[in-house]
Structure formats: structure tokens, C-alpha cells
Amino acid sequence: MQRPAYLHASYRYGFWWLALVALGLLALGLGLRDPWPADEPRFALNSLEMLKTGHFWLPHRGGELYPDKPPIFMWATAASIAITGSVRLGFLLPSLIAALGTLALVTDLTNRLYGRRIALLSGIALLSTVQFALQAKTAQIDMLVTLWITLGAYGLMRHALLGPARGWWYLGCAAMGLGIITKGVGFLPLLMLPAWALLAWRGKATPLRLKELGLGLALILGVAALWVVPMALITTFGDEPGMAAYRDNILFKQTGKRLATAWHHVKPWHYYIVSVLPWAWLPLVLGLPWVVPSWWHRLRRLDARVLLPLSGTLLVVVFFSLSPGKRGVYMLPTSPLLVLAMAPLLPGLLCKRGLHWLATGLLALLGAIFLVAGVLGAAGLPALTELAAKYDVTPWVWWMLLGVAAAGLLVWLRPRRGMLGLAAWLAVFWALWSTFGYQQLDQTRSPRDMMQRVVQITGPSAWLAQPDFDEEFLLQAQQPSVHFGFHTDQDAQFLRAFDWLTQAPGERWMLIPQRKEDQIACADLSQVNDLGLQNNEHWWLIPGTAFASCQGDASAAPLFVAPTTVADAATAGYQPATQQDQDGVTATPEDSGK
Known part of the structure; x- marks a missing residue:
């Protein structure tokens, strides 16, 4: 079959175009939204507390120690917020930079292994991968840890395939x-060691000497110890x-317990x-029917350039599949x-031809x-319409635009360029998602808007209790707030909340989801302020005077006093960005609602 004409384009400036397209596509939407649950508000809150309190070594959440993750990602987010002067701009920057770094490592390695044309195609393939693009636009730890894992694999393969290159091995x-010390699983590139040993034994790769292995493992532990040892001393x-x-x-x-006996x-x-890789690896997964036989032939002749990354991909899937606790985002390093x-x-x-038709x-x-859903x-x-009402959105125009875009690409590119059409449609999807969708x-x-209504009802100096809280509400609070321990038993939280409210009932309020009505059966519910639906919950605001009969x-x-919120960050100079900021005009905290 004749090679498509668009593959004969000059690659001289291809990397620069790829970098510009990647930056434009992945950075689109910065400053247009707040941190969204489940993880983003938590890390933004951690980072803001670091900036205000100076407690950088041990992350805190609402004044309480946050023990679930090491602080590397929070440090990166805090630095981004401090540099940009904006929570909205800063909280997404670490994931964006990590995605661009990962893309650069993949294209550079493929360029060294196969040449410029394949490197450019590899970069386009990674940028088109659904989970990669999704996580690049999400402020979770996983994109940053994927950068470290990819750099580890890069250093390993530079030594194994293009070596000897001991410096790259040690850097990896x-x-x-x-x-x-970002998310515990940074060691995943070591899963390629068995394949490396086999290839080195058969003379297909640079051998890894025992001394180099020992120094590398010591370096891994030494870098991790830079945070672990001081943390252990401080906490002890x-x-x-x-x-x-x-x-x-x-x-x-x-670490171990989470993987071995997940709760x-x-x-x-x-x-x-079954449930993650079919969509996470799109559109790459479409090529597997043709790729797998080719892989088999290359593996039979021990093609090290294929065997090493393929063994890493499969063993990462196996590694996480062995744990009972699973989240789709764990598959990101496989892309x-x-x-x-x-x-x-x-x-x-x-x-x-079959791939393009698929x-x-x-x-x-x-x-x-x-298109049908939009119409x-x-x-x-x-x-x-019930679905739209539940989430308070009317996305029909967006849905119709995506349908029309797909139809237009099909007519323009025809089935012979189906993969190009699918990649272009995904670019349209992310562009609409990052603007209209946000x-x-x-x-x-x-x-944000609900917490503004809360402060309008209570007054800015009133204190707000948030038992059984979610981080997004603590982050967006516009007034002094308290909580009673994230992992504390709920009954104990409410007992402490009742005591705190009745000490100054005229100045203190409680914010609570309606589903917790049984926990406040002692309260006078005639004083409830109904705030309506927010984040899939119905919310009540109740004055302290309603709890006079509660024991x-x-x-x-x-009792934990939240030391900082987005509103506090605005007064400290970390102003939330608005659309005006994109045009060079900085909004005031009052204009932005923070």
C-alpha cells in the first residue's frame, strides 16, 4: 500500500510545531476554573497553608496534619501559586509542566533510537492519548509522578540501549x-530490570554491572531519604x-498496606x-490488532528497543492489578x-487501511x-434535562458542536485518514472542554458562589463550623472556619460541634449537607437556611441558636481552625484569575468572588 502523502512532510521544524501545539492544547483553559474535587481542592488547600504558615515539610489540611501523600506535589503547587500570584493559574501548572516534560522525554528518546520522523509521530501519539491529555489538565499528583517515572525509564534505556551511559542511569x-517521595511508586522503571538482564546476557543491551546497580539503588534510597529522614526525626x-x-x-x-490490603x-x-485501558489508551488501543503480531516477531529476535518498554508497560499493569485497591489514574505511567x-x-x-476504517x-x-444527545x-x-438539572449545566450546544465537528472531519478527511480525523476530533474535544466545558x-x-451566599447570610466576621467537611468547601470559605478532624468519628465531630456552637450561638453557624439530618435531630430545623444543590449535595446553613437543645x-x-482559604490567599496577594486576567487585567478579590 502506498504511504500516505502527509507522512512525507518535512520534519525539520516538526518538534517546534509539536511543542507549540502541545503547549497550546494543554495550557488552554488555565485560569478559567477553580480546583475541582476530588483531589484538586485538597492539594490547593495544602499548598496555600504552606505559603501562609511556612510549614513546608509536613503538609497540613485545614490546620490538621495531612498524612496521605508526601509534599513534593504540594511544594510544586505552592511555588506555582506564589510565582503566578493566582490560585486559578497556579494550581494546574505542575501538571502542565510535567506533561510537557514527559512529552519531551519520549520524543527525544525515540529520536535517538529511530530518527526524527518516528519521534514526531511518537509525540503526536502520546499527546493524542486520552488519559495523558486528561491528566495534563488535572491537578492531581499522577502527572508529576509520571514525569519522574518516565525520566527514570529514560535514564535506564539511555544506558541499556544507547550506552554505556552511566550518568543517565544515575539520573534516572x-x-x-x-x-x-511524590507518590510512593516512583520505582516502577525497575520493573524493566529482568528484561534488561536477559537482553544483556544475549548481547542485545549494555550490561548493568553489579556496582552500577548497587549505586543506583543507593541513589534512589538516598534521594527519598532527603525528605523521609528529616520527616521521621521531626515527627518522632x-x-x-x-x-x-x-x-x-x-x-x-x-505504601505497603495500601497496595497489599487496600481499604x-x-x-x-x-x-x-476491561474498564480502564480501553479508553485510557485511546487511540493507541485501536492499533493493537496489528501491533501485537509485530511485537511478537520483534520479541522473538530480542529487539531490545521494543522489549524493554513493552515489558515495563505489561509489568506495571500486572503490578497494580495484583493490589485489590485500584484507580484508573494508576495506569497513567503506562502511556x-x-x-x-x-x-x-x-x-x-x-x-x-483497516486501522483507518476502525x-x-x-x-x-x-x-x-x-449530536443526538445534544439535539x-x-x-x-x-x-x-433531569441530568442537566442535577449538575446545573446546559451542555447541549457543546455536545452538538462535538457532533458537528465529527461529521465535518469525516467528510473532509474521509475514511482513508480516519486516525488523523480521530486525533483532530480529540483536539477539538479538549479545546471545547477547556473553555466552554470549564x-x-x-x-x-x-x-465558590454558595460560600459567597453563606457569608452574605452570616456576615463576614461570623465563624463557620464544617463537620464531616469536604476540602472544596473549606478552601472556598469566605469567613473564619473550623472543623473537627477529617478522620474523626462523625458522632464525635457533631458532639464537639454542638459544644462549640452553643458557646457563642449568635456568632457561630454550621454548614451541613441535608443527608446528615439524623446527626442534628436535636436542632431546631425551623431556623435552617436552605442553600440548594451544590456538588451533588443539598446544603443547609444553620445558626448556632438552633442548637440550644443539643448536648x-x-x-x-x-477542634481545628482552618488557617487559610482562597479568600485569605487573595488578601495575601495570591489573587484568583478570571477571564479578565487572560487579557492582562487583574481582577480584585471582590470582582472574582474570592
């Missing part, structure tokens, strides 16, 4: 150490309540294969490795779904 080991000899529990949680519960997100062993394993096959794949069929299906929603179909969903996923207990749970 240092990156793995950073990955461990410090006098802040909960420090010993913090140390034990971060060292044991959040949440429990899924069957096949969860990733760069998968692209590296598929890289030499990409030009041939783009010549496969991509065309998927594009037609996605376009039809969005029926605009026409008032009850099921869809604006539509922000008021639903961020409680509290001052010793039931500790």
Missing part, C-alpha cells in the same frame, strides 16, 4: 527517588499532636484490562511506555452520540 535513579521528636500517627501513616499505611477503591483483578514500545511500528500502522467507525459513533437535550428529553461546570463543581461534648474530638 535520582528521578525514581523523587517519584517515591516534635510536640505537635498527631505527629507519630502521621509518620506511621505515610511510611506504612499509604477502598476495591476492584476485581481485571479492572484495568509513555506504550508509545515507546509502539514507536517503530507507527509509520507502518498509519498505512493500514478509527472512522469510532469517530462516527462518538459524533452520533454527542434531544435541546428538545427537552426528560432524562437528559465555564459550564465550574459553578457546579466549585462551591455537646468538648472532649469528643479536637
